[in-house]
Amino acid sequence: MADAEVVDRGRVAFSRARWAEAYDQLAAADRDGHIAAADLARLATATVLLGEEAKGCDTLGRAYHAYLDAGDAEGAASCAFWAGMLLLSHGHPEQGAGWIAKARRAADEGPADGVVHGYLSLPSAIQALRARDFPRALEGYSAALEVGERWHDLDLVALARLGLGSTRVGLGEVTAGTALLDEVMAGVTAGEISQIPAGIVYCTVIHVCRECYDFRRAREWTAALTRWCEQQPDLVPFRGECLANRAYVMMTQGDWADALAEADRAVERLSDPPGQPELGWAIYHRAEILRVLGEDVDAEEAYRRANQLGWDPQPGLALLRARQGRTEEAVTAVRRALDAAGQGPVRGAVLPAVVEVTLAAGDVTAARQAVDELAEIAGRVDSTWLSAVAAQAVGAVQLAEGAADDARGTLRRAWTTWRELAVPYEAARTRVLMGQAYRALGDEEAAQLELDGARWTFSQLGARSDLTAVEALARRTAGTGRLTAREVEVVRLVATGRTNRAIATELFLSEKTVARHLSNIFTKLDLPSRAAATAYAYEHHLL
CATH class of the missing domain: 1.10.10.10 (Winged helix-like DNA-binding domain superfamily/Winged helix DNA-binding domain)
Structure with a gap:
């Protein structure tokens, strides 16, 4: 049998989130002799949290059999469930489905109303949510929540409410959905949830907040995720995604040098061990930072690398092409991206790029069509951020249509909102458009004031391409302002x-x-x- 003192040290380390120590002690005990099924499950969890998902799933499989040998069908089903979920999330659908099937079979041998049946409602609900089959998703998550509340299983309750909140947001019920997500996050930050479900909750909530353009919440929960990761120095999963989210938040706040450094750390963390699905996403964010910095060659290489890893490089690459004067390529790319977006939340993120690129190509009619759709989405989604995006795009189209007076008022509203949200880059871009509107109205002094304000911000941010463009614009006489x-x-x-x-x-x-x-x-x-x-x-x- 395994040394009891070694096992105890492993259990203590596990309870204190010292994953490397927990792994070393429990693995040593496992080598020295048979350890209990619950300790095998702890060893599997520590292995996963150290970034060895495949090895962790193998250990969960051993724990599954150990629980069955001990006559604990529910314990076996739980191990099989988590093995299946981890395999599904890492791109192994057949293996994942096989372990979910094993979990169902084991659960059927246990109590008919056992808690594991609630967990087994989750995979089909997740699949339904991804397919935007919201009624089926609500049914599955509600069933899971009922079981979790009945058994007082806080992990299951959190995962079920996470799914319900995400589904409500998908239905356009943003206020109700984010309220559920906040409730889940309150439990996670209080330490009520175990580590793997907690990491899933953190990353999913931040993703949903970004999808519904609630960047204030995304910033707040990214800061909380950072603290959670820092409390577990050995943690590998979730840390790379945390760094990528931090890089994005820093970019929106104008901390571009720090954002690029954070993105580089995210890419490094997600590259080892290989095969982490978030790597392409992190490299895309790195490309976005390089693009706004004016580092076109490095940005293009990063977009290409993200694409190689399966992450769509649009609409960022299209915006880069437009700035390079390759407008026909840019128009083709954003139209393709818009088609791929379907009617999901990604569409609202692509439409601003469609407006910008078609205006660069001189196709005001196409820009008007895109901006009308964007304004319609902003009107039904409760998002201050999206309202600012839409107002900025509407103002740009009004300016191109020759309605400078209308554009001036619209752009002023957008600029005010960007300042309230503390997003300096977009605020400066809006000021450039305001300067053009004032110039078209014959107010050159106001135009120069707006352009000078934008120029100062671009200089502070290090936005070289934008700085060059606004300096050229400031030199023009009023006659060219139209x-x-x-x-x-x-x-x-x-x-x-x-x-x-x-x-x-x-x-x-x-x-x-x-x-x-x-x-x-x-x-x-x-x-x-x-x-x-x-x-x-x-x-x-x-x-």
Whole structure:
């Protein structure tokens, strides 16, 4: 038999969340002789929390058989359930389904109303939620909650309420859904939930908050997840995702240097051991930080790496292409991303990029269609963040349509909200649009004040590409204020006598896009011909 003192040391270390020590002691006891099924389950948990999921699942399998040999069907079913859930979450559907089936068979040998039956309601509910079959998801999570409350099983209650909250958010009942998530998080932060369910809750709640654009909650719970991870220095799962979430929060707050460092740490943590599914997601966030910093080459490489790992690089890569002047590629990419988004919450994240890219391509009609849909989503989702995103996009389209006075008011509301949310980059981008609106209205002093404010913020953030663009915009006279940066480039080239084909080649555009830009220019400036556009360019010192 195993040394009782070694087992006791392993149990104490386990209770204190010292996973490496718990693993060493319990593994030593396991090598020296047979240990009880409950200690095998502890060893499996410690193994998983040290990042060895496959090895941990094997140990859970041994614990399953040990429980069966001891006549404890419920204990066996619990081990089989967690082995199945871990395998399913790490991309092994057949093995995972096999262990869930073993769990059901073992549960059938135990009490008919046993607590494990509640856990076994979860896999089908999770599948239903992912398929957006909300009625079936509610049914499954409600059944799990009833069992959890009856047996006072806090892990099951937390997982069931997590699912119910996520489902309510998916149904558009954001206030009710986030209230359930807050209730779950209160129990987790109080230490009422065991480690693997707690990690699942943390990461799922932050993900749901981001999906419903509740970034205030996402920031708060990311900070709580950070504290939870720091209390367990040996912890491997959840830590990489925690770092990636922290990087995103830092980016929105304007702490870009720290955000990039945190993203690098997330990528490092998620790369070892290999096969962690969150790695592509973390690399995508790293690419986003590099893009706003103006590090285009490194950003493109990161987008490509995220794609290789199975994470869609859009809409970030499309925004990079638009800034590079490759607008046709950008338009194709965001339209493809929008199609892939379906009617889910991701659609609200893609539509702002559609607006930005189609405006860069000179297709105001397409931008108007996208912004109308975005505004409709913002109107039915209770999210201050999404309201600011929509107002900024609406203002940009109004400006492109020539409704500068309307744009000014809309953009002012967006800017005020961004400031309240403490999101400096988007606030500065909105100020650039406000400057263009004031310029179109003939108020050059107000335009310069807005552009100067944006320029200062971009300089503080290190947003090199945005800084270059706003400095060029600030140098222009009031007469060019009605044109976008791309349209000014087209006018300049027209004034040198270049054909549409030559302009397209120089700006890496299609001839169709150049023709659309020219049509917009003639309309905005009320010009009848290329010769008149040339005269305009000389008159306004664009050459």
